[in-house]
Amino acid sequence: MTVGKVTHIQRLHMETGDHSTYQRLFQLLPEGVCVVNGSGRVDYVNEAFITLFQLEVQQIMGKSVFQVAGDELMLEAFKKKKRMVGTVLDKTRGTRLTATVVPMWEADSFCGILAFYQREGNTLGSPTGEVVPLKQDPSWEIELNPHFSTIIGNNQRFKRVLAKAQKAAGVSSTVLLRGESGTGKELVAKAIHRSSERKGEPFVKINCGAIPPNLLESELFGHEQGAFTGALRRRIGKFEEVGKGTLFLDEIGDLPLEMQVKLLRALQEKEFERVGGNEVLTCEARIIAATHRDLETMVAQGLFREDLFYRLQVIPVEIPSLRERREDILLLSTYFLERMSRQLESTVTSMEKEVQDAFEAYHWPGNIRELENLMERMLVLAEGEQLTLADVPPHISEIYELQMPVAAAPSLINLTAAGQIATWEEYEKHIVQQAIRTFGSFNAAGKALGVTHKTIAAKARKYRLVE
Numbered sequence: 189m190t191v192g193k194v195t196h197i198q199r200l201h202m203e204t205g206d207h208s209t210y211q212r213l214f215q216l217l218p219e220g221v222c223v224v225n226g227s228g229r230v231d232y233v234n235e236a237f238i239t240l241f242q243l244e245v246q247q248i249m250g251k252s253v254f255q256v257a258g259d260e261l262m263l264e265a266f267k268k269k270k271r272m273v274g275t276v277l278d279k280t281r282g283t284r285l286t287a288t289v290v291p292m293w294e295a296d297s298f299c300g301i302l303a304f305y306q307r308e309g310n311t312l313g314s315p316t317g318e319v320v321p322l323k324q325d326p327s328w329e330i331e332l333n334p335h336f337s338t339i340i341g342n343n344q345r346f347k348r349v350l351a352k353a354q355k356a357a358g359v360s361s362t363v364l365l366r367g368e369s370g371t372g373k374e375l376v377a378k379a380i381h382r383s384s385e386r387k388g389e390p391f392v393k394i395n396c397g398a399i400p401p402n403l404l405e406s407e408l409f410g411h412e413q414g415a416f417t418g419a420l421r422r423r424i425g426k427f428e429e430v431g432k433g434t435l436f437l438d439e440i441g442d443l444p445l446e447m448q449v450k451l452l453r454a455l456q457e458k459e460f461e462r463v464g465g466n467e468v469l470t471c472e473a474r475i476i477a478a479t480h481r482d483l484e485t486m487v488a489q490g491l492f493r494e495d496l497f498y499r500l501q502v503i504p505v506e507i508p509s510l511r512e513r514r515e516d517i518l519l520l521s522t523y524f525l526e527r528m529s530r531q532l533e534s535t536v537t538s539m540e541k542e543v544q545d546a547f548e549a550y551h552w553p554g555n556i557r558e559l560e561n562l563m564e565r566m567l568v569l570a571e572g573e574q575l576t577l578a579d580v581p582p583h584i585s586e587i588y589e590l591q592m593p594v595a596a597a598p599s600l601i602n603l604t605a606a607g608q609i610a611t612w613e614e615y616e617k618h619i620v621q622q623a624i625r626t627f628g629s630f631n632a633a634g635k636a637l638g639v640t641h642k643t644i645a646a647k648a649r650k651y652r653l654v655e
């Protein structure tokens with residue numbers, strides 16, 4: 189069996205809505221097969237897999253790739269979305285298994301991983317049994333360095349954003365990171381810095397929205413002794429502190445207009461002075477700015493200088509909200525659960541399916557920060573080994589419960605095989621007949637149905653249920 193393009197398997201899965209067709213095919217294979225969905229959870233394993241790894245089905249089904257200990261190849265392939273061939277330890281025999289791990293795609297969307305395992309010596313996809321060299325499919329693969337590949341997310345758009353940010357690391361141009369609060373702008377800014385030539389220099393952050401406007405100039409550019417009341421000695425600002433490093437100007441949309449002029453000069457002319465000083469200092473820093481604000485509208489309203497806007501957004505990088513990359517919700521929540529469970533030494537090691545569904549249904553206005561903080565709170569407060577819907581705060585679980593399909597409740601009406609509904613009278617006849625049979629008298633049947641015995645008697649006559 190050649191393991192190459194696996195989109196047809198995934199399409200089969202998508203179209204039929206069940207796994208039974210490929211499950212039956214995979215059951216026939218002597219190789220162990222494991223299918224991981226786009227959220228990183230094990231969706232399917234065949235008999236051979238269970239035998240090879242000496243596992244119980246329930247020990248592996250639904251588990252996250254972050255939880256499947258010992259299979260780094262699978263984790264790596266999942267993170268990098270690359271086809272990989274390698275070996276994993278067969279714990280039961282102490283020998284190695286050859287693993288072929290292939291990403292699955294539907295259109296340009298990553299759908300999961302298909303992995304094959306067999307005892308060494310006969311690699312899938314190669315009739316000669318040689319290990320197939322790792323090959324990248326250039327249309328999909330984005331080679332991210334470890335600073336970026338460790339940022340969690342499988343959404344294709346998000347991956348492209350990371351790839352763009354990584355490219356930006358190779359130059360010194362100003363980057364403008366845009367995205368809602370908590371989407372990971374600072375994380376990306378740090379990854380750019382760490383991947384750049386400036387990595388040995390400082391990364392300095394200033395939150396332009398958190399500093400009172402009258403102190404902002406001194407925070408950015410420093411001040412001389414006596415520059416203003418309370419300036420008892422010279423103090424250097426962020427531009428001096430950062431030197432040749434990266435200056436991260438967070439919440440740049442909150443910068444007051446008069447400071448925008450001064451910042452523009454520092455960026456354009458690469459010069460600045462400390463407040464109250466005459467010495468002209470050189471700005472050598474690389475600037476990364478970030479905002480959750482709509483700067484175009486602010487420019488139109490005269491609240492943000494157009495020249496500064498264009499100066500900042502030499503390389504614009506737009507980070508999608510968590511809502512726009514829903515497939516990452518489970519991935520991130522499992523990642524945080526794993527990480528925090530270890531850090532907090534919590535007994536909780538998993539979450540029930542309903543918690544996952546509730547998370548996926550929620551709109552996450554606070555994005556990844558909200559998810560991260562929520563997971564910590566839930567882990568601290570929960571008892572037992574599994575997070576349940578009862579552990580989820582009501583503002584999240586209620587949305588999920590409201591969205592639950594009504595059809596989930598057992599229906600009182602049985603439709604015909606063709607899906608047709610019967611007439612009112614046919615239902616009425618059936619109900620009355622059933623009640624008389626069950627309760628034995630008009631009186632008892634009437635009581636059960638909440639009508640009088642006279643009504644039951646009249647209906648019985650109407651439908652010729654009695655002589």
Ligand SMILES: Nc1ncnc2c1ncn2[C@@H]1O[C@H](COP(=O)(O)OP(=O)(O)OP(=O)(O)O)[C@@H](O)[C@H]1O
Binds near residue numbers: 341367373557
């Ligand atoms: N893809 C990710 N993987 C793992 N953790 C993430 C990811 N994105 C964000 N986080 C975490 O979420 C939190 C918020 O991220 P960050 O501070 O970078 O967001 P931000 O967009 O800069 O927010 P703000 O606009 O409010 O400053 C951080 O703890 C960060 O580590």
